[in-house]
Amino acid sequence: MYPGPKAQEYPDRPAVIMAGSRETLTYRQLDERANQVANYFRSLGLQRTDPIALLMENHLDMIVAMSAAERCGLYYTPVNSFLSVEEVAYIVDDCGAQLLLTTAAKLEVAQGLPSRCPKVRHWLVADVADPPAPFAGLAAVIEEFPTTPGDDERLGTPMFYSSGTTGRPKAVKRHLPDVSPQEQLGIEEMGKRLFRMREGMTFLSTAPLYHSGPQSSISIGMRLGATHIVMDRFDTEQFLALIDEFKVTHTMVVPTMFSRVLKLPKDVRDKYDYSSLEAVVHGAAPCPRQVKQEMLDWWGPVIYEYYGGTEANGTCGCTPEEWLANPGTVGKAFFGEIVIRDDDGNELPPGQPGTIWFRGGNSSFEYLNDPEKTAEAQDSSGTMSKIGDIGYLNEEGYLFLTDRQAFVIISGGVNIYPQEIENLLITHPEVMDAAVFGVPDEDFGEAVKAVIQPLDPDGGTPELAQRLREFCLEHLARFKCPKSFDFIDEMPRLPTGKLYKRQLRDQYWKDMASA
Structure with a gap:
């Protein structure tokens, strides 16, 4: 979320537009407000690698706070804003957050946290002028701080928790180098190529920013001087209308969104113009072949796919042309080498499903406070790691996903995916x-x-x-x-x-x- 020189290069260009309210931050406004928040963070004594937490719906100040944390060298955890008090408290306490920032919309849940989260020393609300104790209003506490950068800016990064679909959420903690925020993490440089992003694009963000895919795409886009249209929540027809209205060039979706726009009546789908689209990237779950084929037939060869986890231990990418030649694939290895292994660790030949491992990718991650899970995800040689998916390679090296290990059905001794x-x-x-x-x-x-x-x-x-x-x-x-x-x-x-x-x-x- 660090725009760097783009804030000076394009000061009056909209950096973020909220799709519902149309609230807007220009690059200058984002940079100045993020500097104020960052200077406030430093005044609290927050040091490089210290953790903070953000319990916020998609909100302008969520993006500001992320941008501020990335100037202070902090690990920041965006918390799923739909969780209960108990679920949020587990994450906030587990990540060791010293500060929590929330919003008026999430204040009722946030008020249940102070008694459960003793490690948090500072409680803030983004859009409430006089919040109940122990919370303070963000606007009031940053007002006295300068809008210029601090003396020793260091790069910060998110620390995401998994969705918890197969168990309790776990934090993926990636290595954070001690460098200026002008530097870009390798994963973001790779993401720029994987997501087909370019300078000055108009990017439509469709999903919550507490999730790694949507958050990282905006973070990358900021360094490219992009304008980001951020949906408060996904609405099927609004998604199509926004593409038309803003002449969106790039967007990121999940397959469920494809399924839902395809099931709109034809007269609704035909109301809007999609000719501005250059790259529609999907991931997070396998896309049914028929659904993807119908999207390609409708929008043309602009549908790109990626596969990878928050761990960033390896990724695959797939162009429209590659998918049409290998229907159902999630692509070839883009980062790291794919190895398919059975339960005994033996490498399997093409066509045989097994656990997906990546060799030579990023192995410098850990599951916070869970050394056993960290060890389980990594090979004893230290050269390979996995995230728990099952799939197979074809003869040309294209990967096909089968399922998550946790959801394989064993019926009469036969594996069913x-x-x-x-x-x-x-x-x-x-x-x-x-x-x-x-x-x-x-x-x-x-x-x-x-x-x-x-x-x-x-x-x-x-x-x-x-x-x-x-x-x-x-x-x-x-x-x-x-x-x-x-x-x-x-x-x-x-x-x-x-x-x-x-x-x-x-x-x-x-x-x-x-x-």
């Missing part, structure tokens, strides 16, 4: 969203269960279940087809687009165990 089934179900015209996982079964150990969010809120009928069963039998081997279908009003997806599958699966296991 839910992602394949979900990717099929989401293409059915009566399905808005789908989740597939294993449930207890006396004969086979686990049986395949599908939970469906119908396109029609009243459409969850036995007749639809039968149509979906026949649809699966038409396209999948019988042993992969769900044994049962349940219907749900709203799928528990995180605002980042990731499916909170553990919440669904755990409830079924709990209910069946108590039956």
Whole structure:
């Protein structure tokens, strides 16, 4: 979030525009306000590598605070703003935050934290003039501080927590070099090429900034003098309207967003102009082949894909042309070398699925306060690391994802990968969203269960279940087809687009165990 010389080069150019309110910060305003906050942080005695936490929805002052932290050498943790008091308290305490900044919208949750988070010494609210103790108003405390840079600026970086879809959230702590913020971390330089970003682009940010993909794309864009349109939350038609209105050149999405715009009526989709788009980058989850093909047919060869984790231990990238030649791939290794291994650590040949490891990528990360998980993610040689995904390579070295290790269904001794089934179900015209996982079964150990969010809120009928069963039998081997279908009003997806599958699966296991 550090614009560096772009603040002087383009002082009056909008750096950030909030899509809902149209509140705007120019590059000059962002730089001056971030300097004030950074000088305030220094006055509190915060030192390089000290941690702070941000409990904020997408908000202008969230971007300001990130920019300030990156001038003070701090580790800053953006906290999922949809979590409960207990969940937020765990993250704030675990990361060791000495300061927490929140907003009026999140103050009710934040007020439950002081008694649970004794390490926090400073409590701030961005947009409340006279907040309740122990909170202070951000505008008031920074007012006396200069808008010019401090004497010894050092580079800071985010420390993200995982979404917690497979267990308690864990922090990914990457190495922070002791350098000026004028320097750029290698991961950001790589991201510029991976995300197809360029000088002066107009970037539409669609997801919460507490997630690494959206946050890093804006952080990279700041150093390129980009204008960033930031959505408060994803709205399907608003997304299309913003592309048209602002002549958006670049954006980043998750596959669920593709699925939802494709299911808009044709007359709505045809209302807007998408000719300004140069690169629409997607990641965070595998994209069903039919969904991606339909997007390419609609918007043309501007759909790019990336694969990688917050750990930045390795990444893949895929151009539209590469995907069309290898449908379903997430690309070739862009950073690091991909190695597919079985449970015994043996390397597997092309076509055979196994755990995805990266050799020679970034291994200088750790899971904060969890040395066992850190050791588990790294090979004993110290040259390879993993993040828990399963996939295979084809003969040309293109990677295909199969599923997360935690969600593999073992039925009658056979591995079944839910992602394949979900990717099929989401293409059915009566399905808005789908989740597939294993449930207890006396004969086979686990049986395949599908939970469906119908396109029609009243459409969850036995007749639809039968149509979906026949649809699966038409396209999948019988042993992969769900044994049962349940219907749900709203799928528990995180605002980042990731499916909170553990919440669904755990409830079924709990209910069946108590039956």
